[in-house]
Amino acid sequence: MKTILVTPRGYAKYGSKAGKRLEVLGYEMDVNHTGRPLPKDVFAEKAKRASGIIAGVDELNEELLRKCRHLKAIVKFGVGTDNIDLSVCEELGIKVGRCIGTNSNAVAELTIGMMFAAARHIVSNAMNVKSHGWDKPTGLELFHKKIGIIGFGNIGKHVARIANGIGMEVLIYDMFDAAQDVLAEYNAKQTSVNHILKECDFISIHVPLTENTKDMISTKEFKMMKDTAVLINAARGGIVNEYALYKALKNKEIYACASDVFTTEPPHREPWVDELIKMDHFIQTAHIASRSVESEINTVNTATNIMIQLLQDP
Numbered sequence: 001m002k003t004i005l006v007t008p009r010g011y012a013k014y015g016s017k018a019g020k021r022l023e024v025l026g027y028e029m030d031v032n033h034t035g036r037p038l039p040k041d042v043f044a045e046k047a048k049r050a051s052g053i054i055a056g057v058d059e060l061n062e063e064l065l066r067k068c069r070h071l072k073a074i075v076k077f078g079v080g081t082d083n084i085d086l087s088v089c090e091e092l093g094i095k096v097g098r099c100i101g102t103n104s105n106a107v108a109e110l111t112i113g114m115m116f117a118a119a120r121h122i123v124s125n126a127m128n129v130k131s132h133g134w135d136k137p138t139g140l141e142l143f144h145k146k147i148g149i150i151g152f153g154n155i156g157k158h159v160a161r162i163a164n165g166i167g168m169e170v171l172i173y174d175m176f177d178a179a180q181d182v183l184a185e186y187n188a189k190q191t192s193v194n195h196i197l198k199e200c201d202f203i204s205i206h207v208p209l210t211e212n213t214k215d216m217i218s219t220k221e222f223k224m225m226k227d228t229a230v231l232i233n234a235a236r237g238g239i240v241n242e243y244a245l246y247k248a249l250k251n252k253e254i255y256a257c258a259s260d261v262f263t264t265e266p267p268h269r270e271p272w273v274d275e276l277i278k279m280d281h282f283i284q285t286a287h288i289a290s291r292s293v294e295s296e297i298n299t300v301n302t303a304t305n306i307m308i309q310l311l312q313d314p
């Protein structure tokens with residue numbers, strides 16, 4: 001029997017009907033119902049037997065891919081494929097699909113939520129009240145402030161749309177120039193990364209993790225930012241150099257940062273990482289940006305359609 005390995009929790013929750021469409025085509029569904037990512041060794045054993053994998057952030061590196069002798073297709077339950085060695089997939093003829101746009105509004109809404117939370121100390125103040133305090137910190141408003149969006153793809157555009165509604169001035173940077181009508185639609189001005197770093201009050205990262213974007217925001221870039229700047233990273237760990245971020249926050253070079261991602265997830269508990277995570281002007285969430293009911297249902301359907309298409313392609 002040919003098997004489709006499915007690891008994401010969203011698929012286990014909402015995918016039983018969609019999974020039947022693959023069963024009708026003769027595939028057995030091996031769905032991870034644990035609610036947690038599979039341990040690496042368990043994932044590897046299951047992957048080696050699979051014809052298709054609907055994967056979350058599970059690592060599909062060269063060593064494992066070369067052992068997956070039955071594997072025809074991988075569908076990323078989301079968009080970021082930095083966990084999959086794409087060049088080895090190409091060499092081995094393993095097709096790779098991703099669910100473009102299905103989670104982009106979910107990520108944009110979390111991004112905007114983090115901007116408000118970081119600017120108004122919502123998390124640290126709620127924690128203070130939970131431990132019987134009644135501190136009253138003063139924060140910053142978003143209205144009439146400049147937001148710099150680095151990466152103007154599906155998520156960046158949703159962030160721009162919401163930021164417009166809040167009354168922010170929207171500046172964008174992308175490696176590809178946006179067309180004038182698209183800029184007009186999002187009421188956005190195209191500029192350079194350096195201009196965004198120097199001039200923006202809120203800076204939000206929405207590029208993929210690649211060799212070009214690793215450490216895109218590090219010591220030099222923090223020095224360029226305003227000391228009132230708020231940085232949001234709901235893209236990938238490693239695009240913002242976390243040690244440089246720790247130094248910048250410790251030295252009050254920026255106002256605050258909120259991050260949904262970390263280079264290693266969960267973060268390795270080194271002393272400086274613990275110190276960073278405890279800082280009042282730093283918010284860390286556990287890579288939850290894509291996890292809304294709406295986004296997970298959308299992604300289940302799209303991932304299933306793509307898997308069927310890839311398995312049927314000659």
Ligand SMILES: NC(=O)c1ccc[n+]([C@@H]2O[C@H](COP(=O)([O-])OP(=O)(O)OC[C@H]3O[C@@H](n4cnc5c(N)ncnc54)[C@H](O)[C@@H]3O)[C@@H](O)[C@H]2O)c1
Nearest residue numbers: 080151152153154155174175206207208212234235289290
């Ligand atoms: N936190 C989460 O749960 C979560 C969820 C979804 C996506 N993401 C991350 O967000 C990223 C963006 O997602 P998306 O759906 O908007 O993807 P997308 O492909 O629609 O947009 C990415 C944009 O980045 C631009 N880009 C790529 N490299 C660049 C560079 N070096 N400099 C400037 N621009 C560059 C591309 O041209 C593109 O416009 C994903 O790759 C993923 O890593 C995170």
Ligand SMILES: O=C(O)[C@H](O)[C@H](O)COP(=O)(O)O
Nearest residue numbers: 008056057077078079080290
């Ligand atoms: O790139 C994405 O779409 C998401 O960051 C990623 O896939 C989240 O994966 P999850 O932890 O929800 O499996």
